Amino acid sequence: MPVVFIVDDDLGVRQMIARMVRSVQLTPRTFDSVHEFLDQFDPAQPGCLVLDVRMPGESGLELQERLARMGVRIPIVFITGHGDIPMSVRAMKAGAVDFIEKPFHDQVLLDAIHTALARDREQRKAESARADARARLATLTPREREVLSGVVAGLANKQIAAKLGTTEQTIKLHRGRVMNKMRADSVAELVILAQRAGVMDAQEHAPWSHPGHEPSPESRA
Amino acid sequence: MHKPGIDDTHEERRLLTSIIAHIPSGVFWKGRDFRYRGCNQAFARSAGVDRPEDIVGKTDYELAWEKEQADYFRACDRLVMEENRALLNIEEVERQADGRQAILLTSKVPLRDDEGRVCGVLGIDTDISHLKQVENELRQIRAELESRVQQRTAELSAANEQLRREIRDRERAEEALRASEERYRLVSELTSDYAYSFSVEPGGRCRAEWLTDAFSRISGHPPSAIENGDWGRITHPDDLPIVERRIRCLLAGQSVVNEFRIIARDGHIRWLRDHARPIWSESERRVIRILGAAQDITDRKQAEEEARRHQAALAQVARLTTLGELAAQLAHELNQPLCTMVGNAQTAQRLLAAPAPDMAELRDALNDIVTFGKQAATVIKQLREFLRQQQPRPIILNVQRTIEEIAGLLEADARQHAARVRFDIADDLPAIRGDPIQLQQVLLNLVRNGLEAMSLPQETPRELIVNASRHAPEGVILRVSDNGVGIDPATAERLFEPFFTTKPAGLGLGLAICRSIIEAHGGRMWAEPRPDRGTTFCAVLPALGEETSS
Numbered sequence: 065m066p067v068v069f070i071v072d073d074d075l076g077v078r079q080m081i082a083r084m085v086r087s088v089q090l091t092p093r094t095f096d097s098v099h100e101f102l103d104q105f106d107p108a109q110p111g112c113l114v115l116d117v118r119m120p121g122e123s124g125l126e127l128q129e130r131l132a133r134m135g136v137r138i139p140i141v142f143i144t145g146h147g148d149i150p151m152s153v154r155a156m157k158a159g160a161v162d163f164i165e166k167p168f169h170d171q172v173l174l175d176a177i178h179t180a181l182a183r184d185r186e187q188r189k190a191e192s193a194r195a196d197a198r199a200r201l202a203t204l205t206p207r208e209r210e211v212l213s214g215v216v217a218g219l220a221n222k223q224i225a226a227k228l229g230t231t232e233q234t235i236k237l238h239r240g241r242v243m244n245k246m247r248a249d250s251v252a253e254l255v256i257l258a259q260r261a262g263v264m265d266a267q268e269h270a271p272w273s274h275p276g277h278e279p280s281p282e283s284r285a
Numbered sequence: 286m287h288k289p290g291i292d293d294t295h296e297e298r299r300l301l302t303s304i305i306a307h308i309p310s311g312v313f314w315k316g317r318d319f320r321y322r323g324c325n326q327a328f329a330r331s332a333g334v335d336r337p338e339d340i341v342g343k344t345d346y347e348l349a350w351e352k353e354q355a356d357y358f359r360a361c362d363r364l365v366m367e368e369n370r371a372l373l374n375i376e377e378v379e380r381q382a383d384g385r386q387a388i389l390l391t392s393k394v395p396l397r398d399d400e401g402r403v404c405g406v407l408g409i410d411t412d413i414s415h416l417k418q419v420e421n422e423l424r425q426i427r428a429e430l431e432s433r434v435q436q437r438t439a440e441l442s443a444a445n446e447q448l449r450r451e452i453r454d455r456e457r458a459e460e461a462l463r464a465s466e467e468r469y470r471l472v473s474e475l476t477s478d479y480a481y482s483f484s485v486e487p488g489g490r491c492r493a494e495w496l497t498d499a500f501s502r503i504s505g506h507p508p509s510a511i512e513n514g515d516w517g518r519i520t521h522p523d524d525l526p527i528v529e530r531r532i533r534c535l536l537a538g539q540s541v542v543n544e545f546r547i548i549a550r551d552g553h554i555r556w557l558r559d560h561a562r563p564i565w566s567e568s569e570r571r572v573i574r575i576l577g578a579a580q581d582i583t584d585r586k587q588a589e590e591e592a593r594r595h596q597a598a599l600a601q602v603a604r605l606t607t608l609g610e611l612a613a614q615l616a617h618e619l620n621q622p623l624c625t626m627v628g629n630a631q632t633a634q635r636l637l638a639a640p641a642p643d644m645a646e647l648r649d650a651l652n653d654i655v656t657f658g659k660q661a662a663t664v665i666k667q668l669r670e671f672l673r674q675q676q677p678r679p680i681i682l683n684v685q686r687t688i689e690e691i692a693g694l695l696e697a698d699a700r701q702h703a704a705r706v707r708f709d710i711a712d713d714l715p716a717i718r719g720d721p722i723q724l725q726q727v728l729l730n731l732v733r734n735g736l737e738a739m740s741l742p743q744e745t746p747r748e749l750i751v752n753a754s755r756h757a758p759e760g761v762i763l764r765v766s767d768n769g770v771g772i773d774p775a776t777a778e779r780l781f782e783p784f785f786t787t788k789p790a791g792l793g794l795g796l797a798i799c800r801s802i803i804e805a806h807g808g809r810m811w812a813e814p815r816p817d818r819g820t821t822f823c824a825v826l827p828a829l830g831e832e833t834s835s
Contacts, residue, residue: 080653
């Protein structure tokens, strides 16, 4: 079950948002300061963050920056008492889901929370797919990795054989084992898995990268 | 081979002439007609003529002396010639040609012709001013010595008497005193900047016995500056009463601690904290010595003064910024409970829409609405109280000075906005009745408004003009002009409405408050576009006696 983390120094607002969240059958958890939140927060817990911008001690914006530095990608919905355009621009640029001014309409906040939770789900799914692909990649032998790299680079078996100084037949055998170990049904699927596992990132340093071939930007995400 | 004869006579005359010329006395001779027949150089000088020849034929009335003096000379001459007798060694006071008052010892003898008839008068006068002075001094010294001897004799016999009676006690007491003084001196030197001991004479005169070197280091004055206990010489004129009272107390046997200022030799003012204590002599029944120590507390005093000024400035700024701060704070204080109330009400609606509403949650939501509604009411009540405290306290004020007082703050604000403020304040402004703090708040608000109107990048240098001039017939007009973006006429109309704002983060209260303050002062306020660029805000305030109502 995802959790809606609420950080606001104002008790009334904190409890109100928690109540609002409960009314749509979600689970809230409240914190009265950034400090308290950081003490108890477990990044493995799916959810989203509803964060007051201005608080005594560390502010909401500072927490956003800190989480980014820590590599924690929990989606954030900001709420604020003072509509300050430069501040909201800064928060949105840093990846906030929404920037809502108090007092707000309940539906606006709940929509933002739902969007944030959906984003968290997607992020977590993508992350687990990446972890899965990396796990499969880890089962390949060094030679099988070389063959995989060749396939991902779009080379034919014959070209790979020539580069690695072996026969086309041998390459075919390696290729079959790679498909098996990576549990890929097609070359397209194999390329996607290899991308997720980060094989493309090392592509430029591979022995068969030839001029004109550049890894696509998406592969570097 | 000496032979008496004509040559000897010549020699004699030459000798005589030379003596007359060089004798350190004035020599003169006159005829029966009281006219001078001749004199020597010394006399000529005292008579105010250049050369002895110049005096020939003149009477005393034509020379340097005053009429009374000449009368006196004439009387003496007459006496000498008519009675044919010498006047010897007469002391007379005479004003010399150079204005100096001299005491002269004069002798006049009659001159006789071959028949023995009186034909004139010969006089010699010798300046004995210096001798007289020495004589006087000697007399004084002798008198003083005599009086001292007498005094001493009396003192000694009294002291002897005392001594005989109390010799043992006194020895002990003196030993204790010496020890105490020595201890005091040591402690003073260790704990203070400088220390001193002055002996006190029976008349109350003080004389330094010792004075530590630090005195000169701190004051720049040599120890001789105060060796006679003349602290007044180096004391700041304003603190003379303190120093005089201090001496009186000390001589009356009272220990004192004083803080006062001295003027150091370099002209700087230094603060001293001086702790002095008198030493009482039982035998003489008076204070015979003053021991003291002083600390240089200039740094502390300066820090105190600095802190006081700083605090006053802060208080001023705090009062001045309350308008904007108050509005922002108020917005926040009200927004929180409002947000909570709205959120809870909406959640309650949502809960009620469910087939089986969660009654406990519903009750909590409603309770919170009540709680935070009350909280908002409290905020508003506090605001009312605050506003009541902010009631204007009108005084008769000088507009020029009121503006000058916050000029520094306005300039600092302008600098922060990369702008400059030009003040153009007439010096013939009539006095008005008003609350200076409130008027400063208005000015500050208008200046900040103007600076914000110039916050966008612009080609012309950002300049704000604060102008105050006479405004017939009402009194004084204040104008704050910017060269910023300007306003259109429709906006100008609405600028002073509460909660009307053109600023993204503004609350729209500043100008409304400004206008209400000006109107409370019996004045009026408006804005007008400037012909070239920017806006001018105007406030007219009635002069004293012109106010209609407030």
